Amino acid sequence: MLNALEVFTTVVVGVMVGVEFSVAFVINPIFNALPEDSGQLGRAHGGRMLGAVMPFWYIGSLVLSAIWAIAGWHHHGAGLVVIAAALLIVSVIMSVLLLVPINNRSKTWTPENRPEDWKEQSNRWDRFHYVRVAVLIAAFALLVAALT
Numbered sequence: 001m002l003n004a005l006e007v008f009t010t011v012v013v014g015v016m017v018g019v020e021f022s023v024a025f026v027i028n029p030i031f032n033a034l035p036e037d038s039g040q041l042g043r044a045h046g047g048r049m050l051g052a053v054m055p056f057w058y059i060g061s062l063v064l065s066a067i068w069a070i071a072g073w074h075h076h077g078a079g080l081v082v083i084a085a086a087l088l089i090v091s092v093i094m095s096v097l098l099l100v101p102i103n104n105r106s107k108t109w110t111p112e113n114r115p116e117d118w119k120e121q122s123n124r125w126d127r128f129h130y131v132r133v134a135v136l137i138a139a140f141a142l143l144v145a146a147l148t
Helices: 002-033 038-071 078-106 118-147
Strands: none
Touching (some): 002 038, 038 118
């Protein structure tokens, strides 16, 4: 049963990392290259769509990692899982304090109602997101290492 939990947790976190990586390095650069207001509208739609799913994914990943750490406490790699869970906590805190407030504003923006500094706010979100992606990659790498 522990093996199934380990694999399931690693897959859930890995897919989340892949989504967040693609947002940072594929989707947002595509949006930024679109003409006129298309990019801003795309980011707003993405913020609404992913903003509805990601809280459950982040918390679920953290809960699964915590269960793995507890269930596998006396097994090889438990320390790595604990560190990965701590990094997932950091990613949740970063999200709540830094990224979600910007996302909550930007997901309602249209070309008619967006603030004058919308590009600066989007760039700030991107910078915070790059750091969060690095934290998530580190957590994922630790979970993978714990499997071996």
